[in-house]
Amino acid sequence: MTRHVAVVGAGLIGRAWTISFARGGRDVVLWDVLPGMAEETRHQIPTLLEGLKEQDLLEGQSVDEVFQRISATDDLSQALQGAIHVQENAPEKLDVKKELFAKLDAHTPEDAVIASSSSAILPSLFTQDLRHRHRCLVAHPINPPYLIPAVEVVPAPWTNPEMVTRTCALLEDIGHQPMRMNKEIDGFIMNRLQMALLHEAFRLVDQGYASAEDIDRGIANGLGLRWAFMGPFETIDLNAPGGIRDYVSRYKGMADLIGAQQTNMADWSGPVLDQLEQERRQILSTEQLAERQVWRDRNLMALAAHKSAMSKK
Numbered sequence: 001m002t003r004h005v006a007v008v009g010a011g012l013i014g015r016a017w018t019i020s021f022a023r024g025g026r027d028v029v030l031w032d033v034l035p036g037m038a039e040e041t042r043h044q045i046p047t048l049l050e051g052l053k054e055q056d057l058l059e060g061q062s063v064d065e066v067f068q069r070i071s072a073t074d075d076l077s078q079a080l081q082g083a084i085h086v087q088e089n090a091p092e093k094l095d096v097k098k099e100l101f102a103k104l105d106a107h108t109p110e111d112a113v114i115a116s117s118s119s120a121i122l123p124s125l126f127t128q129d130l131r132h133r134h135r136c137l138v139a140h141p142i143n144p145p146y147l148i149p150a151v152e153v154v155p156a157p158w159t160n161p162e163m164v165t166r167t168c169a170l171l172e173d174i175g176h177q178p179m180r181m182n183k184e185i186d187g188f189i190m191n192r193l194q195m196a197l198l199h200e201a202f203r204l205v206d207q208g209y210a211s212a213e214d215i216d217r218g219i220a221n222g223l224g225l226r227w228a229f230m231g232p233f234e235t236i237d238l239n240a241p242g243g244i245r246d247y248v249s250r251y252k253g254m255a256d257l258i259g260a261q262q263t264n265m266a267d268w269s270g271p272v273l274d275q276l277e278q279e280r281r282q283i284l285s286t287e288q289l290a291e292r293q294v295w296r297d298r299n300l301m302a303l304a305a306h307k308s309a310m311s312k313k
């Protein structure tokens, strides 16, 4: 019998991971520090599974088949007993992660991996003093992981590479696309790339080169179309007849020129923010934000269904 996954912290991300692991065939035991919260979260899951089923995103399984793999408890040691992988999803606060990881390390079977969903706190900061720190790491998803396969797997300096390998294998097994980092750095990979793009977008608006709407249009209807199925390196490899070296020989001059102009940072909270907010609120009022979030999630689901169908061809 395969050993279960313990999901610790039953908020937004804990709930989403639970769906991902259960859909991938793993038994999941959900726990939260708030009594009753794990069970409450478990009860919300069938509705989300119905939505996934409608889009054929349950790998041919029924809602019941997936849901019956999920249980909830208010007893942490019961959740951890026999677990092979722990996925921690408590709030993004260093003191909370530190205290919780001390408990997890003490009560989880010694051969299990303990992974945190931490978005920005480096794994070394909350695992340094642990007895079994070699099995601790970050597995950072993009919300919601049941629709977005990429997960950053980030070791602390003392994490055993075997634990990283095992985590990547587990994630692949349940349909994710792990990104294996060799060492930790602020922002990991995803946020570093996202922030690099945002810095440039803020700079362009701040210096009056273009509107927010036109920049968004260029990503949603230009670069983003390719990025939905291939990354920047594959993009440039295919954008010159001779591949990536040919691309560099053709465009390095342009890259150097632009790169030299990208060293200053716009003050995100300066006048540019007033301008961006005014522009955004003209396009979408505050009252319309929630409705537009539903639109975003619907589109994301349709895109996930499309990518899933394409990958089977």
Ligand SMILES: NC(=O)c1ccc[n+]([C@@H]2O[C@H](COP(=O)([O-])OP(=O)(O)OC[C@H]3O[C@@H](n4cnc5c(N)ncnc54)[C@H](O)[C@@H]3O)[C@@H](O)[C@H]2O)c1
Residues within 6 Å of the ligand: 008, 009, 010, 011, 012, 013, 014, 032, 033, 034, 037, 088, 089, 090, 091, 092, 093, 096, 100, 117, 118, 119, 120, 140, 141, 142, 143
């Ligand atoms: N929301 C996102 O888009 C997103 C994406 C990727 C990663 N993350 C990361 O996932 C983690 C959880 O974020 P979230 O958005 O699910 O937060 P959330 O506020 O929705 O959920 C946090 C849950 O943790 C519980 N909790 C509080 N203290 C706890 C403790 N000491 N032990 C166990 N559980 C505790 C809360 O009761 C709550 O249910 C954070 O580290 C966050 O940075 C969030």
